[in-house]
Amino acid sequence: MRPTVHDIAAKAGVSLATVDRVLNGRPGVREVTREKVETAIRSLGYVRDVAAANLAKGRVYPLVFIVPSGENPFMRGLEDEIRAAGSRSAVERTSVAIIAVPAFDAGALVAAIDEAVLREPAGIAAVAVDAPEVADAIARARAAGIPFVTLVSDIADSRRDHFAGIDNIAAGRTAGNLMGRFLGVEKGPVAVLAGSMRVRDHRERLEGFRAAMAQDFAPRTILDVLEGQDDPALAETLIARCLKSHPDLAGIYSLGAGNGGMIAALAAHRGRDRVRVIAHELTADARGALKSGLIDAVLNQDAGHEVRSAIRVLRARADGLPVVAAQERIRIDIFIKENLPPAAGEDEQLPQARAAAI
Amino acid sequence: MRPTVHDIAAKAGVSLATVDRVLNGRPGVREVTREKVETAIRSLGYVRDVAAANLAKGRVYPLVFIVPSGENPFMRGLEDEIRAAGSRSAVERTSVAIIAVPAFDAGALVAAIDEAVLREPAGIAAVAVDAPEVADAIARARAAGIPFVTLVSDIADSRRDHFAGIDNIAAGRTAGNLMGRFLGVEKGPVAVLAGSMRVRDHRERLEGFRAAMAQDFAPRTILDVLEGQDDPALAETLIARCLKSHPDLAGIYSLGAGNGGMIAALAAHRGRDRVRVIAHELTADARGALKSGLIDAVLNQDAGHEVRSAIRVLRARADGLPVVAAQERIRIDIFIKENLPPAAGEDEQLPQARAAAI
DNA sequence: ATTTTTTTGATTTACGTACATCAGAAAATC
DNA sequence: GATTTTCTGATGTACGTAAATCAAAAAAAT
Numbered sequence: 184m185r186p187t188v189h190d191i192a193a194k195a196g197v198s199l200a201t202v203d204r205v206l207n208g209r210p211g212v213r214e215v216t217r218e219k220v221e222t223a224i225r226s227l228g229y230v231r232d233v234a235a236a237n238l239a240k241g242r243v244y245p246l247v248f249i250v251p252s253g254e255n256p257f258m259r260g261l262e263d264e265i266r267a268a269g270s271r272s273a274v275e276r277t278s279v280a281i282i283a284v285p286a287f288d289a290g291a292l293v294a295a296i297d298e299a300v301l302r303e304p305a306g307i308a309a310v311a312v313d314a315p316e317v318a319d320a321i322a323r324a325r326a327a328g329i330p331f332v333t334l335v336s337d338i339a340d341s342r343r344d345h346f347a348g349i350d351n352i353a354a355g356r357t358a359g360n361l362m363g364r365f366l367g368v369e370k371g372p373v374a375v376l377a378g379s380m381r382v383r384d385h386r387e388r389l390e391g392f393r394a395a396m397a398q399d400f401a402p403r404t405i406l407d408v409l410e411g412q413d414d415p416a417l418a419e420t421l422i423a424r425c426l427k428s429h430p431d432l433a434g435i436y437s438l439g440a441g442n443g444g445m446i447a448a449l450a451a452h453r454g455r456d457r458v459r460v461i462a463h464e465l466t467a468d469a470r471g472a473l474k475s476g477l478i479d480a481v482l483n484q485d486a487g488h489e490v491r492s493a494i495r496v497l498r499a500r501a502d503g504l505p506v507v508a509a510q511e512r513i514r515i516d517i518f519i520k521e522n523l524p525p526a527a528g529e530d531e532q533l534p535q536a537r538a539a540a541i
Numbered sequence: 542m543r544p545t546v547h548d549i550a551a552k553a554g555v556s557l558a559t560v561d562r563v564l565n566g567r568p569g570v571r572e573v574t575r576e577k578v579e580t581a582i583r584s585l586g587y588v589r590d591v592a593a594a595n596l597a598k599g600r601v602y603p604l605v606f607i608v609p610s611g612e613n614p615f616m617r618g619l620e621d622e623i624r625a626a627g628s629r630s631a632v633e634r635t636s637v638a639i640i641a642v643p644a645f646d647a648g649a650l651v652a653a654i655d656e657a658v659l660r661e662p663a664g665i666a667a668v669a670v671d672a673p674e675v676a677d678a679i680a681r682a683r684a685a686g687i688p689f690v691t692l693v694s695d696i697a698d699s700r701r702d703h704f705a706g707i708d709n710i711a712a713g714r715t716a717g718n719l720m721g722r723f724l725g726v727e728k729g730p731v732a733v734l735a736g737s738m739r740v741r742d743h744r745e746r747l748e749g750f751r752a753a754m755a756q757d758f759a760p761r762t763i764l765d766v767l768e769g770q771d772d773p774a775l776a777e778t779l780i781a782r783c784l785k786s787h788p789d790l791a792g793i794y795s796l797g798a799g800n801g802g803m804i805a806a807l808a809a810h811r812g813r814d815r816v817r818v819i820a821h822e823l824t825a826d827a828r829g830a831l832k833s834g835l836i837d838a839v840l841n842q843d844a845g846h847e848v849r850s851a852i853r854v855l856r857a858r859a860d861g862l863p864v865v866a867a868q869e870r871i872r873i874d875i876f877i878k879e880n881l882p883p884a885a886g887e888d889e890q891l892p893q894a895r896a897a898a899i
Numbered sequence: 900a901t902t903t904t905t906t907t908g909a910t911t912t913a914c915g916t917a918c919a920t921c922a923g924a925a926a927a928t929c
Numbered sequence: 930g931a932t933t934t935t936c937t938g939a940t941g942t943a944c945g946t947a948a949a950t951c952a953a954a955a956a957a958a959t
Contacts, residue, residue, distance in 0.1 A: 185915095187916085189915085197938085198939070199938085199940095200939075207916095207917075207918085209918090210936095211937080212936070231915090231916080234596055236916050237592065237916090237944090238916075238944045239918080240916080270588075353879055356880075357877060360878070364837075368726060512883055516874070517874075519718055519875070521715040521717075521753060522711060522714075543945095545944095545946085546945070547945085557910095558909075559908075564946090565948090570906070592945085593914090593944075594945080594947070596916095598914080599913080599947090
């Protein structure tokens with residue numbers, strides 16, 4: 184059996200109360216006694232039973248997640264993951280609330296952050312919009328003693344504790360490297376479809392893409408960025424027009440959301456198999472297009488990992504524990520049609536499983 | 542606050558003992574009463590506090606992991622992950638023991654399984670060798686009521702409860718697809734370096750590789766398989782010889798362990814940048830070769846995920862809970878130089894972090 | 900109506916830790 | 930040596946659940 188506080192007390196020849204004082208850093212213990220206890224802790228290899236400790240503390244960590252509303256499938260998936268983490272939070276004594284705000288709306292985000300602060304949560308996570316007033320709102324939260332983590336999208340010059348998301352420059356480089364390899368000796372320009380260049384992730388992905396293409400491959404024209412505002416209809420129009428005006432188009436890098444529109448345009452286009460397409464986020468649309476060959480590769484950030492990482496970091500900050508940044512780094516997944524993981528619907532729990540799990 | 546068993550008792554107008562009987566499926570509750578209680582559970586949205594329940598039960602899950610010994614870096618990494626999961630097991634009340642057996646040795650594996658069964662653990666996980674006598678040993682374990690999971694390498698016609706590893710046919714297909722794309726219009730044969738064709742994973746990877754190459758790309762010669770026995774020295778010799786005898790070699794697919802030797806041979810070879818190389822498992826060797834450009838892509842199975850999945854499945858089986866197979870599927874990671882995750886050494890915990898974590 | 904069986908209630912102990920209180924011992928100060 | 934201060938021990942309650950015991954009530958069988 185694992186050693187308990189009682190074992191430490193016996194080993195060190197002190198009382199339970201003294202062990203408690205040492206373990207929890209309470210005052211009133213002589214230095215020699217403290218050392219005796221710490222020696223016993225080490226020699227027994229004692230590890231605090233976190234479950235029992237949390238049970239005794241009765242502590243809960245109320246967290247607030249702020250995510251953009253709208254139809255962006257990635258964001259909806261993210262929200263699902265937050266909810267799932269919340270329902271799993273039984274063990275971890277974490278309760279999560281979700282606030283939805285209009286996408287790309289700095290003012291609304293600021294209002295949401297200020298509202299969240301009033302609830303005095305143990306931490307806030309938000310999909311950031313890169314604007315100075317948002318940085319100010321984050322600073323206010325931090326000033327109120329509330330840990331803050333940015334999720335998916337980071338913000339410059341802010342006081343956030345951590346960013347739970349991928350390295351978007353590296354993601355762009357990955358796309359550029361794959362695109363270069365996929366195109367090989369084939370000539371022709373490459374188009375880039377983004378949501379908005381005012382969003383930091385999109386700018387960074389483009390930057391990485393350009394750099395990797397230029398560094399490792401023969402010179403190639405990269406057309407002016409098409410800004411689709413993450414709007415499927417607009418994206419469809421833009422891509423259709425681009426395909427028409429550039430008959431020799433060799434590749435498309437779609438680095439934002441709203442792939443549905445692009446896919447529709449590609450499907451309508453003849454001779455499509457000459458265009459190599461790399462997109463972001465493994466949504467249902469992207470999955471289907473991968474399978475049918477309309478898209479060649481999809482780069483993905485695992486929303487579930489990001490949410491769980493954000494929660495871990497916020498809890499650690501709330502407890503004053505250090506965060507091992509490298510451990511919390513989110514991977515850039517590459518998917519092609521051959522290594523597609525099962526779709527979300529395929530791993531739904533069966534009713535009896537849920538009942539049994541109570 | 543979350544509802545507790547007391548709240549259920551009050552709401553349903555029954556005693557705590559009756560609630561306990563319903564929750565834990567004990568006999569001696571009339572149907573009408575049971576329904577009253579279940580209604581209360583649902584209407585309150587009660588969820589059992591797993592931490593408290595496990596604390597009360599004082600239950601521990603002793604698990605045994607059987608892994609091949611030797612210098613195979615992937616297996617050593619796997620063992621590290623098992624150990625890590627064991628040290629984290631505080632919360633989860635799981636204790637793991639590790640038994641090492643010589644690689645590819647069915648007899649030794651059988652002996653290890655039989656020994657493990659004698660310990661009467663709550664579950665056994667093993668890296669399988671595909672032999673009938675091993676299947677028999679697994680059947681004996683199952684007959685003794687011990688859940689069994691195969692890890693990394695599966696076995697045909699066995700009674701194992703679950704396989705915690707990747708779909709190796711899909712992995713081979715992924716490699717084939719990438720190889721086909723990377724080669725493009727370039728001519729020349731492709732070599733395949735395996736450990737041993739008597740190992741199931743290696744056979745399956747080769748099968749998938751051949752199928753994907755044949756299906757989606759122009760016909761190409763795939764040379765006879767080189768069997769390196771997962772031995773770096775032998776692999777180096779084989780690859781060196783192959784590079785010499787096939788000056789027009791276009792690609793190499795290394796689907797087993799022992800990449801160190803292959804990498805050495807590649808490094809020694811001139812004009813190497815004409816050979817596209819895809820390998821398996823992101824070991825330190827492979828990481829370095831990716832960075833320097835000797836290897837183009839690495840397919841990886843995350844050992845940590847596999848270990849944690851095995852533990853989850855074994856615990857579920859021990860508790861008689863169902864397993865959601867799709868949820869436990871292990872992803873096939875693709876890494877190129879641009880999306881390399883940080884190396885293991887880079888996320889070591891600092892001393893003060895460990896102290897604070899007590 | 901009586902006995903038997905089944906169902907339910909009331910109560911207690913335990914798990915490992917946190918935290919509070921109060922008394923007593925040891926050390927430091929005067 | 931007396932007093933103050935600092936340290937330590939002893940003890941109890943709490944967290945939410947599991948599991949056991951024994952008594953009591955209700956239902957079923959005779």
